[in-house]
Amino acid sequence: MSELAGAPAGGVGAVVFWASAGLALACALLTVLSGRAIRSAVFLLGTVLSIAVLYTLLDAHFLAAIQVIVYAGAVVVLFVFVIMLLGPGSEVGRQRRMKLTRALGAASLLSVGGVLAWALAAERPEAALPEGFGTVRSVASALFRENVFTFEAVSVLLLVAIIGAVAVAKGKKSQEPRP
Template identity: 40%
Template sequence: MIPLPNLDVIAFLVLATFAVLCGLSVILQKHAVASALSLVGVMGALAVLYLMLGAEFLAAVQMIVYAGAIMVLFVFVIMLLNAGSEQKSNRPRYFAYFAGIPALLVFLGLIANFILRELPNSASVQFGAFTQGGPAPVGRLLFTKYLLPFEVTSLLVLIAIIGAMVLAKKEID
């Protein structure tokens, strides 16, 4: 009798495949809305992976903030600017195709080799083995050890709001 494979392994492989396919779709789709939808797929898969790594709060925030708020902003701007399919440019990108992509593949091979060589005995991921990622422990750490970065972040968000308003405001003729 064949032993049933571990459900953690199956879930990881399915989600990783889904994330990589959606990532490929982001960069290969001609239409910007299709790219945005594929990006939502990547973010959804990553949210479930966060859940498997014990980051419950982050999984929820990923879905609400990233897949919800930020992507809605993207889709809103795509619709507003009527950014349909990319028109063919007459400037070919030899540099990107013949230098950028090979360099990227070399980088990927090196970093994967490095990770697998330097971390041969990394902890195996089991759902439920690490349960410190709920809202309570995250919030406690956020308001004690990381209080100053948190406050600086609030300032950053305020500046971003003002900057976005100033930039997007129509010039009064």
């Protein structure tokens, strides 16, 4: 693997990988475990940025940029906005004692993850990295040549989502007069 250009080789690459992976996992855990929504949002931001770093390690520079712009710049900010909008309503109070069913659920989900991880951790053969892999030019070529129809469909989807979000969030004024 080390002979591949820009591959996450040993040395610096491995250090970056382990650091980013640890940070991503830790932030993910904290996102789920932290008691307050605003903290969860901040930890989500940490996970998203760590994964962006991993993208660069994986020679997906364009995608790393998109990850930072869309996730960190839009999605997480949207979360923060909503939390601010709801104010204290965004908190549900401290989680009461973890119920047995919930613990069982978590445990079984962990075992799902374990099995999946065990299955996927097997060794596999690798292939050589072609020229220009992951660059903006090549990804753009894949996007706008081979997948242009999907790209346009996604743009329509986004438009619909925006209209839908506005419609849902606005509500019916006649029914719910603002206090």
